[in-house]
Amino acid sequence: MKNFIQTLKNIWSIEELRSRILTTLALLLVFRIGSYIVLPGIDAQALAAANEGGGGLAGLLNLFTGGAFNRASIFSLGIMPYISASIIMQLMGIAVPTIQKMQKEGASGQKKINQYTRFLTIVITGFQAPGYIAASVPESARLYDTPFWWVTVIVILTSGTLFVMWLGERITDRGVGNGISLLIMIGIIAGLPGAFFQEVIASLGSEGNGLVMLLIELIALLVVIAATVALVQAVRRVPIQFPKRQVGNRQYSEGARQYIPLKVNSAGVMPIIFAQAIMFVPLYIAQYSESSSGFFVELANFAGFWYNAIFFVMVVAFTYFYTAITVNPNQMADDLKRNGGFIPGVKPGRSTADFLDTVLSRITLPGAIFLGFIAILPVFAMQAGVKQAFSIFFGGTSLLIMVGVILDTLQQIESYLLMRHYDGLMKTGKLAGRASTFGMAG
Missing domain, CATH: 1.10.3370.10 (SecY subunit domain)
Incomplete structure (x- = not known):
């Protein structure tokens, strides 16, 4: 126990490491707070009653998002659309010569690939968002069901996924550990x-x-x-x-x-x-x-x-x-x-x-x-x-x-x-x- 306390003191005494750990914790806290912010126009109590006892693969997806999936929060889709986009880009790196050329260009090529991955994330989220609302939010939980409301929640869900992606990148750059993996892990824990x-x-x-x-x-x-x-x-x-x-x-x-x-x-x-x-x-x-x-x-x-x-x-x-x-x-x-x-x-x-x-x-x-x-x-x-x-x-x-x-x-x-x-x-x-x-x- 004494060695453990001394190790914590050593960690706290390194200014850069202390700053990175605090930055990581702060960004993870933002992610957890966002998972509780329900989308506008949704009755949270009616949604909770409809999702009570839910399990299966949907329950697993809810686990990865830290409960945001069943709460219909602004982070309901989490980081999974970005991971899907990353998979597609890596598969394209095998079959598409242009992507292969970017992979060989070093940091500049990786920067272009990351940018394409972000654009692809927007496209994937744009398709998943209306499907999520239609399948996971029953009509009894929708206070408004107008075209304007649908457009609004789709934009918010897409923006939420992009914000989660940004949080992950900031954790990787300025924090400790891989940001994307940490966001998934904190939802699981x-x-x-x-x-x-x-x-x-x-x-x-x-x-x-x-x-x-x-x-x-x-x-x-x-x-x-x-x-x-x-x-x-x-x-x-x-x-x-x-x-x-x-x-x-x-x-x-x-x-x-x-x-x-x-x-x-x-x-x-x-x-x-x-x-x-x-x-x-x-x-x-x-x-x-x-x-x-x-x-x-x-x-x-x-x-x-x-x-x-x-x-x-x-x-x-x-x-x-x-x-x-x-x-x-x-x-x-x-x-x-x-x-x-x-x-x-x-x-x-x-x-x-x-x-x-x-x-x-x-x-x-x-x-x-x-x-x-x-x-x-x-x-x-x-x-x-x-x-x-x-x-x-x-x-x-x-x-x-x-x-x-x-x-x-x-x-x-x-x-x-x-x-x-x-x-x-x-x-x-x-x-x-x-x-x-x-x-x-x-």
Whole structure:
């Protein structure tokens, strides 16, 4: 406890880090306040009565927006339209030569891509906003139902999404951590206390499973969290060597052994965010459909077989896809060759790139499968008797995002501490994944 208090003092003593943390907290507070501001012309009480007991995929979307979806707030659509636009732009980067050229232009090209992504976000939100009002806000909750009111709420919803996107970018630039991921995480965490107390009340009630089963649930949750942390931080160390250096009359060896840390889950939380964003599409289509059956209605069933089967496959596919665009074996091989380094037993250049690509493919497969299994784990929890509101935290998108974002934020804070010669957040070791491309083995 004493070391923890000292670490907090160290964090507070660094002016830049203190400013970034306070900025992050202030912007997150703005996001949470906005999630409670209801759209004009909507009866909040009638809407709450209509959405009482709502679950399924719509409940999951409500979780990501911190409850704003069911409250019909100005941030009802949250950041998901921006994520959808980012997915489309990254897919276009594979097929469209113009986008590929921008990706190779460095910072200027990325700036253009970001601008196109923002414009595409406006288009996507413009289509999703009227669908959301029509499907999620019943006529009994609409105080006004005129064309002017529809235009007004569509503009407000679009502006709200753009404002949330701006908050995320400001957090990334001036705060700590990835702003977009933090906004999603804070919405998820906001629903955790309520879901936990509901599970406690249900378990200890007359029809509940009892205290013993509740303790077993909590132990299982801790095991899943530990496994998720292990997945996020697991690395495969590829040993590398550098030639001896001659300085004057003295000869220096390569010193401590060096390695390239290839993460088992190089893609982080992005594959599951991308897959979840796409799985929300059947929800919107099903809401437009008047029939209670059909393929898209089945896909909108959070606990259904087809939803989870397709979700699993998409998480695995996006893991490979995002790993391919974020980790470049050719560039790593070129950097090694330029610095005179080599992998023992492997020729520099093309052979090194092929070797790294093979290793990356082999470690990505079990990582992708495990990631996909964790993504659909809440369904198994529901089958075991856990309430849906609490089962969402037994794996799935919510747990992976929380673990990944928290670890990434802690790594950034630790890097500030270590740069100023303070002890890191963990005295006995460093958070995995903080090292750069070439790390020193302990």
